[in-house]
Amino acid sequence: MSTFAAVVLFVGVVAYAVLGGADYGAGFLDLTAGGAERGKRPRHLIDDSLAPVWEANHVWLIFCLVMLWTAFPRAFAAIMTTLYIPLGLAALGIVIRGSGFAFRKVVVRVEQQRVTGAAFAISSVITPFFLGTVAGAIASGRVPAAGYGDPIRSWLAPTALLGGVLAVLAPAFLAAVFLTGEARLRDDAHLEGWFGRRVQVVAVCTGIVAVAGIAVLRADAPRLFDELLTRGLPLVLASAACGLAALLLVRRAAPRVLQALAVTAVATIVLGWGVAQYPYLLGTHLSISEAAAPGATLWSLTVVATVALLVVVPSMALLFSLEQRGRLDTH
């Protein structure tokens, strides 16, 4: 039962990493798109792709938080009391990002768009970075079961920082691939090339960090490293293969195939983390079953998750399909 709750929680983590991640990555590309004139068209595409879906994607984060504090309250309290600095900064980053994005769409003067756009784009980099350090700190076992761990060294640590950097780069890769596909669907060769180049640059950076990360994990989080190379190996390999395939086929494969490859690359590596960490929630000192809430609570969450599956998933599919259809209409 507790394992099931953990799986549901982790489905939320993967969904947020992919869907929320793509939004963050788009913000990263927005930030690096250059001046007002040069970055106009890419930013326009980013706006168009993000606008209808970012709030729904963002709810996955709430889903994860709620699942965590209801199903695994001890772990939640331990994480919050230890990693309050990155989590607090991430929370504030979320406010700036969401409102900056919403405001940018209303203001018309260039300098106002610049301020709101910068707020959106900079916080799109800061927020996933801090969330990534949180993931890294948890993965490397730096959150004590009783909470109140070292507020600085828990996340200013090799694995945590690796998590932070990857949480910026991997979504940027995902977003670049997505937007390349979108540009292709709109028959915009110029934008397709623009985002295609970003795919290559970001992919190379991500690859370098990932390879360096192997050494970091080996030295800093040996258990995670071992599990990733045994139980998690198929997933790690799948992630690397999909990422590489997306990079190589960026100009050739059908947009939907390309996007599926990028999604799989990100989803499998996050999944790999989950598999490697199982059956522990925090390091090797708090297992899923130890941290779990009483059975009735887990059952309630199961009911909620089932309803979510039956209601939310089709609604989300409707939203995505309408978005796709509408986009084709206007062009």
Add this chain to the structure above:
Amino acid sequence: MLGDNPAGTPAAPGVFPLPGGRKKVGSVSDPSAWLQLSHLLLQDPEPAQLLPARQQMAFTLGFHIILVPFGVAFTFLMLIANYRSIRRDDRTAMLLARRWSQVAAVLFAVGAVSGTVLSFELGLLWPGLMGTYGPAFGIPFAIEGLFFFLEAIFVAIYIYGWDRMRPWPHFWTGVPVVLSGVGGTLSVVAANGWMNQPAGFTLRDGRLVEVRPLQVIFNKAFGYEAVHMLLAAYMVAGFVIAGVYAVGMLRGRRNRYHRLGLLIPLTAAAVATPLQVFMGDVAAREVFQNEPAKFAAIEGLAKTGTHVPEVLGGAFVDGRVRYGVAIPWGASVLSGFKPSTRIQGLDAVPAQFRPTDRAVTMVHLAFDVMVGVGFTLLGLSAWFAYEWWRRRDVPRSRWFLRFTAVSGVLAVVALESGWVVTEVGRQPWTVVGHLLTRDAVNRSGNLWLFFGATVAIYAAVGAATIYVLRLLRRRWQDADAALGRGVEGTDVGDADGFVPYGPSRARDAGRERP
């Protein structure tokens, strides 16, 4: 196992028994339990994080709660306008619905992110609450998450669907927004009600070993708090939006667009207000029954007794309310319908759990403000109903419009006051009878820094929100003026200005980009 006992330790009952049945918190029904808790309390000096944590929670919740009515009730007003526009082929109503959806989109975005911060804060500020009570307290939030999902999805579909869906299907995509707004409110209020009248769990060795989800959700405070909050949301949204158009009419824009813009929200608010006054009365009596400590603070009543006067205004100093206006027997008659009704004073609360004088003054005044505003708005609703009944039109009196113009501000003040009553009135408890706020708070780090950063960011976001809404208004006014639009017949298609999420066509036409 869950709630594992160390070997040999008998499963002790919770530190404090559940306030189940008719047992009242204010009444010292189990002195030994109080002693145990007070013992804990004395060992434990007040943590430095308590004040900033409370300030921050109050500030961020106080900010977020203003946005809630716009997600919950404003979307309903928008659908009324939308329905009217399709049913009667009313282009003015269509224009209103469309513009309202743009406003709702901006406010929904700010509400979504400020609500996310609250989720973080539950852990960052109150780990003692979440770490122990999460399995019970979290259940209503899980349900709320579901509704939030649906709301976010359908808000996007509705706003995005303006130019892409046929009118009726588009209208129907708005219905889940309103329903999930209601559902989300009910869920969050269930969590809040649970803190006031906790139920549905068994505590052993500081851990929840058993949870009864239905009892958690349908706690005794749930029903009246939920209805009270929902009606409050409809009042706030109704009066605020009506106020906006009242200002426009006062400035001479008395066309049909403005009259309808005032009529729809004011009607909703005028229907909600009498219900709310009735509901508030019910809620107050429930608090009298089940939360005597909070009720004593509301009345500013130090000593238990009968024939208690209702004191309006004043400040609680040295055990009584000074400088207030007393209505003899008022409180007793209102709570039990007869002067001999006995009301528990703060003296029934053990000294160490008694709220401070300042807190009592705050709760007392907040309650008076809330009730005062409620009756003032009831007056406005009655005025509106009377004029409508006589002339079937929006009253043209300048005084009526002035009154309506400030009614939105008043409604927000009442909303905040009511929230102060229930939250400050619960202190020093976070979970009444079980968890003191000081034991719930995070005990590491300097929370003043976090609080300072939060205030700065929220101030900027708040100012930007107002700026953006004013910008939209100016843009719409310019668009109307350019088309010579005023009284009747408006062409919706030209009115786009800009849809925050919406079709890129409108966006492309409307602006230049960086």
